Amino acid sequence: xxxxxxxxxxxxxxxxxxxxxxxxxxxxxxxxxxxxxxxxxxxxxxxxxxxxxxxxxxxxxxxxxxxxxxxxxxxxxxxxxxxxxxxxxxxxxxxxxxxxxxxx
Numbered sequence: 001x002x003x004x005x006x007x008x009x010x011x012x013x014x015x016x017x018x019x020x021x022x023x024x025x026x027x028x029x030x031x032x033x034x035x036x037x038x039x040x041x042x043x044x045x046x047x048x049x050x051x052x053x054x055x056x057x058x059x060x061x062x063x064x065x066x067x068x069x070x071x072x073x074x075x076x077x078x079x080x081x082x083x084x085x086x087x088x089x090x091x092x093x094x095x096x097x098x099x100x101x102x103x104x
Contacts, residue, residue, distance in 0.1 A: 003073050003075065003076050003081035003082060003083050004076065004081060004082075005073070005076045005077065005079035005080065005081055006079070006080050006081060006082065006085075008023065011023050011028065011080045011085075014085050015028065015085075015088075018085070018088050018089060018092060019092060020032065020092065020095075021088050021092075023080070024070075026072060026078060026079055026080070027070050027071060027072035027078070027080060027084075028070070028071050028072070028080055028084055028085075028088055029068065029069065029070045029071075030068070030069050030088065030091065030092075031066060031067070031068045031069075032066070032067045032068075032069070032095055033065055033066050033067075034065045034066075034067065034098065034099070035065065035099050036065055037064055037065050039065065039098060039099040040062060040064070040065045040066070040067050041062075042098055042099065043067060043094055043095060043098045044060055044062060044067065046094040046097075046098070047060070047069070047090075047091055047094050050087070050090045050091070050094065051087065054083070054086070054087060054090070056071075056073070056083045056084075056086075056087050058070060058071045058087060058091065059071075069088075069091055071084035071087055071088055072084060
């Protein structure tokens with residue numbers, strides 16, 4: 001069963017409780033800067049396992065130690081659903097449990 005798209009207001013309200021995430025062009029996005037390249041890859045590896053378990057995969061851009069995660073739900077027309085917010089929370093947990101770093 002496809003997830004229902006959320007209104008912009010609902011997304012923005014939910015993002016108030018998700019550190020680092022912003023609504024951007026119909027998706028949600030977070031950029032994170034790890035301490036170094038291995039730490040960045042560690043976060044990506046953890047997120048990969050979480051995404052596979054959830055069967056909901058973010059777009060990930062890796063630029064040395066800078067990671068950008070973008071979430072939207074394809075079966076909801078590329079709009080944001082509760083699945084994206086749940087994955088964003090899991091990504092935040094992966095970041096929080098990663099080696100020391102700073103958020104952009």
